[in-house]
Amino acid sequence: MSYGSGKLTPPPVTVGAAEGRIREAIWRGFDRYRGLLDVIEFGDVVLVLLYLRGRPAWQVLVDGDSDVERALRSDLPADGGDAVLLRPLLESVRKAGDMRQMASLVELVDQLGSDHQAHLAQVFSAVLERVGGLTTRKGSGEFHTPRAITELSANLLDPREGDEIFDPCCKAGEFPAAIVDRLTQQGKAIDRLAVAISDYSLRSCALAYLQLRLRGITPQVLPSVTGSLPTGAPESRYDVVVANPPFNLSNWNGGGRFNGRWRYGVPPAHNSNFAWLQYVIASLKAGGRAAVVMPYGAGLSENTHERNIRAAMLDDGVVSAVIALPGQMFAGTDIPVTLWILQHLPAIRSGEVLFVDATELGSIQQRRRTLDAAEIDRIVEAYRDWRKHSLDPVAGFAAAVPIEQVRSEGYRINPRAYIPPINEVPDLRTRAREVGELARQLDRLAQKAAGLDEIIEARLREFSL
Incomplete structure (x- = not known):
C-alpha cells in the first residue's frame, strides 16, 4: 500500500446549504430500503458510491453496469492489497447487489449532479457522521469523532506541508481528514503530506481509507493497534499524532506481561487511558505535537499508577494544554471529555499548563452539542496567545497555571478548578x-x-x- 502519495487531485473543500440538502435526500432514500439493508449496510454502500461519484469509473455505473465491486477495484492501486482492506464494505455492496438494489442506489447518488462534485468530500463526511450517530445508538460500539473536535484539533496543531501524520485509532478518518481540509482551505499543497492510520476495526480503516483518498491522500494502513499498543510505541515517529481512543479499555495488553517502553510508568492492566497517552507521546518526533481525546476522569484518577504517570508527564512538560469540552458531543455517550494537547521534548512553555473550560460553549444540533466556528476560534486564539506569552487569564474560560500550583493540587487536571470564576450576580x-x-x-x-x-x-x- 502506498504512503501519502498525494497523486489524486483533491476536490475543493466547501460547505454550504447544498451539503445539507444532499444529505437529507440520501437519508430519505434510506426509507425505501428498510428491511432490506440495515443502517450500517446502507451507509457502507452509499459511502462507496459517494467515493466513486467523483471517479472515472462512475460513468460505467450510470450507463447500466451494476458491478460496483469491479468499479471500485479498478480505481485502486494495482497491487491489489487495498481490496483486502475494503472487504467489510464490499460485503455490504454484494448484499445490495444480490437484492437487486444497486441500480436504484446508483440513481440516488447520481442525483448529486456534476455541480455538486466540489462538495463530495463534505457530503461523505456528513453521511459518515449520520451513520456513526445511528450505529452508536444501536450499540455497535464504534464511536464517531464529532467534526467540531477534529476541526478544533486541526487548528490547534497547525499542520504544515510535508508533515507526517498518524492516527492510531482512526475511526473513519475524521481527524486526518480535518487536517487535510485545513491545509486545503489554506491553499497549501498536500502532495508531500504523509498519513498513516490504524484501528481495532478493519471497517473503520476501510472507511478512513476511502475518505482520505477522496481528499487526495492515499494513507498507509498499519496493522491493528492490538499488537503495538502493549509495546508502548509504534515503529515510526511522526510530526503530528491525533487520537480518539476507546476510553477505560480493560485488558488492553491482552493479558500479557508489561514489556513495553513506558517512559512515565507502567499503566494499570484494567485501564488503557494512560497507555494511550504514553503511546501517543512515544509516537512523536522531537518537537512533535498531538491531540488526544480523554474522559474527564483521566485527569482526576486517584489510582496510584495513573496518578504517578500523570505527575511524571506534567513534571516533564509534555502536557501543553487541557481543554474541557461540552457534554453531549458524542451520539453514544454523555460522558464529559477533555482534549489533551501534548508535545514532545523540547517542550514549548514548559513549566506551566494552559487550562481551558469550554463546557459552557456550543449549541444543540440534531440532539448533539457542537461548537461553531467562532467558538473554535476563541479556544484556538487563547492557545496561540498562551504560546506567545500574551495570554491574560480569562475569568470562567482560560488560565495558564504554573506546574508548582498543579503539583500542590496533587497533579489533578481539572480545568475549572484552576480558572478564575466569573463573579456571579x-x-x-x-x-x-x-x-x-x-x-x-x-x-x-x-x-x-x-x-x-x-x-x-x-x-x-x-x-x-
Missing part, C-alpha cells in the same frame, strides 16, 4: 434578603446611636456644658 430573592438584613442592622445601629447621644447629652449637662 445573586438572584433577586437573595439580594432582597441581603438588603432587608442591612436595613435591620442600620435600624439597630441608629437606635444604639440615639441612646449614645442621650448619654452624651446627660454627661455634658453634668459638666454644665
Whole structure:
C-alpha cells in the first residue's frame, strides 16, 4: 500500500446549504430500503458510491453496469492489497447487489449532479457522521469523532506541508481528514503530506481509507493497534499524532506481561487511558505535537499508577494544554471529555499548563452539542496567545497555571478548578434578603446611636456644658 502519495487531485473543500440538502435526500432514500439493508449496510454502500461519484469509473455505473465491486477495484492501486482492506464494505455492496438494489442506489447518488462534485468530500463526511450517530445508538460500539473536535484539533496543531501524520485509532478518518481540509482551505499543497492510520476495526480503516483518498491522500494502513499498543510505541515517529481512543479499555495488553517502553510508568492492566497517552507521546518526533481525546476522569484518577504517570508527564512538560469540552458531543455517550494537547521534548512553555473550560460553549444540533466556528476560534486564539506569552487569564474560560500550583493540587487536571470564576450576580430573592438584613442592622445601629447621644447629652449637662 502506498504512503501519502498525494497523486489524486483533491476536490475543493466547501460547505454550504447544498451539503445539507444532499444529505437529507440520501437519508430519505434510506426509507425505501428498510428491511432490506440495515443502517450500517446502507451507509457502507452509499459511502462507496459517494467515493466513486467523483471517479472515472462512475460513468460505467450510470450507463447500466451494476458491478460496483469491479468499479471500485479498478480505481485502486494495482497491487491489489487495498481490496483486502475494503472487504467489510464490499460485503455490504454484494448484499445490495444480490437484492437487486444497486441500480436504484446508483440513481440516488447520481442525483448529486456534476455541480455538486466540489462538495463530495463534505457530503461523505456528513453521511459518515449520520451513520456513526445511528450505529452508536444501536450499540455497535464504534464511536464517531464529532467534526467540531477534529476541526478544533486541526487548528490547534497547525499542520504544515510535508508533515507526517498518524492516527492510531482512526475511526473513519475524521481527524486526518480535518487536517487535510485545513491545509486545503489554506491553499497549501498536500502532495508531500504523509498519513498513516490504524484501528481495532478493519471497517473503520476501510472507511478512513476511502475518505482520505477522496481528499487526495492515499494513507498507509498499519496493522491493528492490538499488537503495538502493549509495546508502548509504534515503529515510526511522526510530526503530528491525533487520537480518539476507546476510553477505560480493560485488558488492553491482552493479558500479557508489561514489556513495553513506558517512559512515565507502567499503566494499570484494567485501564488503557494512560497507555494511550504514553503511546501517543512515544509516537512523536522531537518537537512533535498531538491531540488526544480523554474522559474527564483521566485527569482526576486517584489510582496510584495513573496518578504517578500523570505527575511524571506534567513534571516533564509534555502536557501543553487541557481543554474541557461540552457534554453531549458524542451520539453514544454523555460522558464529559477533555482534549489533551501534548508535545514532545523540547517542550514549548514548559513549566506551566494552559487550562481551558469550554463546557459552557456550543449549541444543540440534531440532539448533539457542537461548537461553531467562532467558538473554535476563541479556544484556538487563547492557545496561540498562551504560546506567545500574551495570554491574560480569562475569568470562567482560560488560565495558564504554573506546574508548582498543579503539583500542590496533587497533579489533578481539572480545568475549572484552576480558572478564575466569573463573579456571579445573586438572584433577586437573595439580594432582597441581603438588603432587608442591612436595613435591620442600620435600624439597630441608629437606635444604639440615639441612646449614645442621650448619654452624651446627660454627661455634658453634668459638666454644665
